[in-house]
Amino acid sequence: MFDNLSDKLDKAFHILKGHGKITEVNVADTLKEVRRALLDADVNFKIAKDFTTRVKEKAIGADVLTTLQPSQLMVKIVKDELTELMGGDAVGVNLSGNPSVILMSGLQGSGKTTFSGKLANFLTTKKNKKVLLVACDIYRPAAINQLHVVGEQIGVEVYSEPENKNAVEIAQNAIKHAKANGFNVVIVDTAGRLAIDEEMMTEIANVHKAIQPQETLFVVDAMTGQDAVNTAKAFNDRLDFDGVILTKLDGDTRGGAAITIKSVVNKPIKFIGTGEKMEAIDVFYPDRMADRILGMGDVVSLVERAQEQYDEEEARKLQKKIAKNEFGFDDFLSQIQQVKKMGNMKDLVGMIPGASKALKDVEIEDDAFKHIEAIIFSMTPSERKSPALIDPKRKARIAKGSGTSIQQINQLLKQFDQMSKMMKMMQGSGGKNLMRMMGGMKGMMK
Template sequence: MFDNLSDKLDKAFHILKGHGKITDVNVADTLKEVRRALLDADVNFKIAKDFTTRVKEKAIGENVLTTLQPGQLMVKIVKDELTELMGGDAAGVNLSGNPTVILMSGLQGSGKTTFSGKLANFLKTKKNKKPLLVACDIYRPAAINQLHVVGGQIGVEVYSEPENKNPVEIAQNAIKHAKANGFNVVIVDTAGRLAVDEEMMNEIANVHKAIEPHETLFVVDAMTGQDAVNTAKAFNDRLNFDGVILTKLDGDTRGGAAISIKSVVNKPIKFIGTGEKMEAIDVFYPNRMADRILGMGDVVSLVERAQEQYDEEEARKLQKKIAKNEFGFDDFLAQIQQIKKMGNMKDLVGMIPGAGKALKDVEIEDDAFKHIEAIIQSMTPAERSKPSLIDVKRKTRIAKGSGTKIEQVNQLMKQFDQMSKMMKMMQGGGGKNMMKAMAGMKGGMPKM
């Protein structure tokens, strides 16, 4: 995400490289490029202009840190201003009700129904809630079925009344059902349209008035850019919603909606969608997003995702296996599955400082591990638990079974052997032995 904007901002900061201090002249040239980068990212002209004006005032003001180079200072100021522009602090979802009623609003095609499921899954797994999904989209063909499918995927009950064509009644009956059956969160998925129209607005306004939700969220497709901001304003004028959800942010290389929307409606972005899987939902942190836009990565989010997948008991078992030299391909495959649960590979790489920029021209597919998985799954249970059994004849069979070449099998075997040795040495003597292991590995760290 934000690839184009990140590249153009990086070029803008290069104007200051080699200068000893910030002056009216060089800051004007830099900010001209910054403004152009924001406009290319589909940021509203007035917002881009006001943004660069504030940056200029701070850059040539009195509070200049003499320890920083002009380029570094400009990056810091732009980061602070971007963070503020996108909302400053992360905004949580209001879960005070019993049950908490959350109304989802937005245009058709924005990903509202899918995100209702993602939000239910998030509240169930991260907040220990018992959510109920409510199908109030009575117009779109198969909308009710879609929500039932989504609910089935995440193990969350879906309330629907297929014969009832009154969304207000359906929502009210669902809340009664939730109270009677111990649900503490009710997520109401409403109908969308292909464009903002009076009939749709009146209907959702009636639902809003009847159920008095604790939280009203506006779901918008980030890839629609400035149109997303204009639509948000139209909805906010009628619903006075509490927060914004940006979907499909993983497919948007411009990022204008994420940057502009807070300024226009003065409502925070609460969540973002970062992929198709039900787990692909993140709380929106403006400061972390500013870091990513400026190519600084997002180590905190990366660590948080890793911690979510960390199982202390499994880690203890793995430690014992490594100590006994019993680490096999089944264990290796389990580690790959853990990494895959953290999110798509391109998104994860973008969280590593400098990696996104270094690999910007490298296509990182979401199924980056598929060849490794195919090779391991083509091994027998005995071969996976005891890799030393795999000879040339077995390698040939494994290559044929996995649809790969024998060279790829050899490469995986070699890298697995190196990794096993490194893990064994890490067990024995901490950092000192780890450095020895890494130094002894031909070609450096194993490549996935």
């Protein structure tokens, strides 16, 4: 996420390294590179120019503390300005209605239907809401079926009228159904449309007028860059939506949309999509995103994700095993499953401060643990419980069964032994444990 932008900004700040103070000359050179980095990330020229002007005004004459280097002060100023540019504070979704109605809008192929499912899953699991999904895409072939598949996957009811070609009527009937059956939230998935398609834009405006939603969200593909910002403006002029959803932020995105969309349409980014799984949805925190863009990671989000998967009873059992030196491969497999539930590995590693820079040439795939799992599944129950039993003969059998080499088995056993010792030393250190555990698992993935 934003790897190219992060690299370019890091190079820009290097200009100030070795300087004793910030001057007009060295700050001008730095900000020239910052502006170039923003433009390469598809940020609008005027926004990039205004941004660097504000940074310059704050940087020139700023007192550099004896504990800080000029480059560190510049990073702090840029971070604060980026946070402000992206909205300042996180803005939640309005759930004040009974039921609360959320209308989804956006271009074709922006990921509206998938994100409707992610949002429904988020509100069900995190906010304890009873959610109804509504299929109002009456044009795209199989759109209704797709929403039903998504609904079945997350255990959420889907309302549809396959024979009805009136989106306004479907939406109104769905809200009646929701009121009669005790639903807290109704998410209306509409057809994708182009801002220049007057007939389609009139249709969604009519749906909006008829159902009076508490939230109208504009879903946009972050990979479209500045085009996404221009499209958002065109939609906002017609719908006056309440917030933006940025999808596909896990892809090869340049970041321009995330950085500038708030300043163009004056509407907050409320959620981001960070992967294909239904759990791959995050509330958008401008300050955390600024940290990630500047290569500082996002420890708060990482710990929050870990806490969601944290099982107190299981943790107590695991602690006892570690204390008694009984931590085995079955326990490790359980830990891997918990880490995998936290999200895709590339995104998780990017939340660790400095990890993106250290691993920028390492391709981290979602199935990064597959060879470890294959090795463990090829062990007998007694071998998983007591790894010390694994002798050369057993290693050969495990390697053959898992499709790996004896060298890989040896490497895993060595790393597992080191990790077991590390976990015993770190018992009770809270969030720091997680960072070290992720570091250990990161090494095993390689």
